[in-house]
Amino acid sequence: MRLVYADTSALFAYLHPDDEFAVVVDAAVQTDPPDFVYWAFLRYELRHNLRLARTNRHGEAAWRALRAAEKTVARLRWQGELTADKMLDAAEELSAEKAGDFECGSSDYLHVAAARRLHLLSDLDEFWTCDVAQAKLALSVGLKTRLFALKA
Amino acid sequence: MLDQAMGGQRMKVVRNGRPAALLIPVDEEIDPSWEEIMAEVRTARAQGGSTRPNPVLAERRKRHYAARVR
Numbered sequence: 001m002r003l004v005y006a007d008t009s010a011l012f013a014y015l016h017p018d019d020e021f022a023v024v025v026d027a028a029v030q031t032d033p034p035d036f037v038y039w040a041f042l043r044y045e046l047r048h049n050l051r052l053a054r055t056n057r058h059g060e061a062a063w064r065a066l067r068a069a070e071k072t073v074a075r076l077r078w079q080g081e082l083t084a085d086k087m088l089d090a091a092e093e094l095s096a097e098k099a100g101d102f103e104c105g106s107s108d109y110l111h112v113a114a115a116r117r118l119h120l121l122s123d124l125d126e127f128w129t130c131d132v133a134q135a136k137l138a139l140s141v142g143l144k145t146r147l148f149a150l151k152a
Numbered sequence: 153m154l155d156q157a158m159g160g161q162r163m164k165v166v167r168n169g170r171p172a173a174l175l176i177p178v179d180e181e182i183d184p185s186w187e188e189i190m191a192e193v194r195t196a197r198a199q200g201g202s203t204r205p206n207p208v209l210a211e212r213r214k215r216h217y218a219a220r221v222r
Binding site: 007008009012013014015016017018019020021022023026029033045049052053057058061062064065068069072073074075105106107108130131 | 181182183184185186187189190192193194196197201202203204205206207208209211212215
């Protein structure tokens with residue numbers, strides 16, 4: 001099974017049935033189901049946003065799907081290599097190198113730095129995001145990147 | 153038992169007559185597929201309804217103050 005780093009924007013869209021990107025991200029998963037990278041910051045950002053969305057039964061369904069996926073070993077693959085302290089240093093280095101060229105926020109650098117780390121270890125097949133600026137940053141560091149766009 | 157498992161056999165380990173664990177070949181999938189995990193979400197999505205903006209992107213756009221003033 002291929003391993004994909006899905007930015008939180010894409011993982012949220014996959015899990016929440018009402019998200020604007022849900023259809024396009026789900027279609028990509030159904031075409032060739034990947035396992036997704038999971039680590040501390042991604043977990044925090046994803047859980048936080050799904051908690052805020054638990055306002056109706058669709059939000060509850062998304063939360064239950066996340067918890068079921070977290071109980072697996074493979075669907076959300078925990079990356080022991082991606083520790084918060086190491087990734088903060090890596091994001092800082094990436095920001096120092098690229099901040100003048102891309103209109104990305106601090107968390108964008110954290111995700112791309114983490115994905116680049118896995119890419120360098122030859123463990124990553126693709127980087128998925130719904131964020132245009134983050135996709136440009138990911139491409140600039142050599143990640144095979146899939147940007148999800150809304151259907152017109 | 154390990155030889156049998158390596159030969160492809162799945163076994164249930166019981167303690168005091170009650171199932172306690174499973175022994176399966178190492179190359180067998182034990183996790184549910186995304187299809188199974190997402191069944192309820194896909195049913196909800198199939199019902200249609202309005203979509204909502206992606207909150208992760210919305211939060212990031214709000215934070216891009218520095219980029220906007222540069």
